[in-house]
Amino acid sequence: KQEVTQIPAALSVPEGENLVLNCSFTDSAIYNLQWFRQDPGKGLTSLLLIQSSQREQTSGRLNASLDKSSGRSTLYIAASQPGDSATYLCAVLDGGSQGNLIFGKGTKLSVKP
Amino acid sequence: GAVVSQHPSRVICKSGTSVKIECRSLDFQATTMFWYRQFPKQSLMLMATSNEGSKATYEQGVEKDKFLINHASLTLSTLTVTSAHPEDSSFYICSARIYDRASGYTFGSGTRLTVV
Numbered sequence: 094k095q096e097v098t099q100i101p102a103a104l105s106v107p108e109g110e111n112l113v114l115n116c117s118f119t120d121s122a123i124y125n126l127q128w129f130r131q132d133p134g135k136g137l138t139s140l141l142l143i144q145s146s147q148r149e150q151t152s153g154r155l156n157a158s159l160d161k162s163s164g165r166s167t168l169y170i171a172a173s174q175p176g177d178s179a180t181y182l183c184a185v186l187d188g189g190s191q192g193n194l195i196f197g198k199g200t201k202l203s204v205k206p
Numbered sequence: 207g208a209v210v211s212q213h214p215s216r217v218i219c220k221s222g223t224s225v226k227i228e229c230r231s232l233d234f235q236a237t238t239m240f241w242y243r244q245f246p247k248q249s250l251m252l253m254a255t256s257n258e259g260s261k262a263t264y265e266q267g268v269e270k271d272k273f274l275i276n277h278a279s280l281t282l283s284t285l286t287v288t289s290a291h292p293e294d295s296s297f298y299i300c301s302a303r304i305y306d307r308a309s310g311y312t313f314g315s316g317t318r319l320t321v322v
Contacts (some may be wrong), residue, residue: 127311133295134318135316136313136316138313139311139312142265142310148263184311187229193255194240194250194252194311196250197249
């Protein structure tokens with residue numbers, strides 16, 4: 094059974110710092126991996142989608158990497174801003190599933206001015 | 207593009223009543239939609255997969271008769287919480303696959319249900 098773990102559970106950094114969020118999954122047979130952002134009481138906003146054949150994706154100050162063989166992904170946020178404060182969720186789509194995303198519990202990020 | 211609209215965003219209902227939550231794909235057709243439940247500080251838990259024109263597939267432990275799912279068209283799926291109890295209070299989110307498995311998923315804005 095696929096399990097997704099995110100470390101750390103919470104992170105507080107001063108504005109301007111570069112930071113890395115970690116995601117690991119137990120079964121490397123994934124179809125793709127998606128990073129989401131969730132603001133309190135809101136739905137999920139997709140940030141980056143990495144296919145199993147890809148190594149990384151970039152969007153603005155965000156860069157996500159994928160090492161499928163080791164079951165790991167990282168989300169790098171450059172020059173963090175207070176507006177980046179949110180919970181970041183990692184989700185994998187199993188290669189053999191009918192389309193169910195499996196989520197980690199998220200990393201709650203707080204960027205202090 | 208690829209927007210899913212979910213409403214209501216918040217609802218408070220009395221115990222024993224039923225509540226309907228709607229999820230619409232605005233600019234694409236979604237043959238499959240997914241319904242999740244999220245508890246505080248927990249990850250999203252898949253409740254059921256909604257397929258247009260056919261019965262929903264429920265995850266183990268989810269009561270089919272309590273959480274009724276209807277996917278009558280390619281752009282609308284509904285979740286009805288029947289005979290709601292306080293323990294049904296939670297955050298419910300719907301999702302749709304944008305085009306195919308390679309294109310990722312988009313999510314609604316969620317519904318905060320409080321049963322009093």
